[in-house]
Amino acid sequence: xxxxxxxxxxxxxxxxxxxxxxxxxxxxxxxxxxxxxxxxxxxxxxxxxxxxxxxxxxxxxxxxxxxxxxxxxxxxxxxxxxxxxxxxxxxxxxxxxxxxxxxxxxxxxxxxxxxxxxxxxxxxxxxxxxxxxxxxxxxxxxxxxxx
Numbered sequence: 185x186x187x188x189x190x191x192x193x194x195x196x197x198x199x200x201x202x203x204x205x206x207x208x209x210x211x212x213x214x215x216x217x218x219x220x221x222x223x224x225x226x227x228x229x230x231x232x233x234x235x236x237x238x239x240x241x242x243x244x245x246x247x248x249x250x251x252x253x254x255x256x257x258x259x260x261x262x263x264x265x266x267x268x269x270x271x272x273x274x275x276x277x278x279x280x281x282x283x284x285x286x287x288x289x290x291x292x293x294x295x296x297x298x299x300x301x302x303x304x305x306x307x308x309x310x311x312x313x314x315x316x317x318x319x320x321x322x323x324x325x326x327x328x329x330x331x
Contacts, residue, residue: 187238187245187277189284194233202228204244205237212267221321227251234288236281245272248281250289260293282309286330293331300324
């Protein structure tokens with residue numbers, strides 16, 4: 185399976201692509217993981233939001249969202265909504281998405297909230313645990329940071 189890596193600022197994202205990104209996220213997080221949570225959190229269309237996705241012949245098979253955050257005047261980034269379609273797993277797609285996002289932000293501090301069973305995967309990208317494990321809608325998560 186081969187998929188084309190794509191990236192867009194929120195303002196440049198067409199509605200059909202946004203719909204397909206959101207549909208994949210709902211399929212993975214809400215349906216597959218049985219986690220009813222507010223997927224539409226208002227951050228997908230913020231000016232500084234970047235979307236990365238893998239397109240396989242018109243089907244979005246993986247995605248992640250990159251946000252900018254400013255805390256105490258310091259800009260950092262946050263990776264979230266990382267997911268790959270069930271039928272597209274085991275092809276290195278998460279690695280491709282993560283490498284693309286991290287290459288774009290360089291040495292800027294980046295945070296994410298990892299599902300606890302994925303801490304080891306994110307550690308391979310240089311992330312370290314940055315807080316206590318917590319329950320997010322029935323799924324255990326760990327805050328992580330790089331940089």
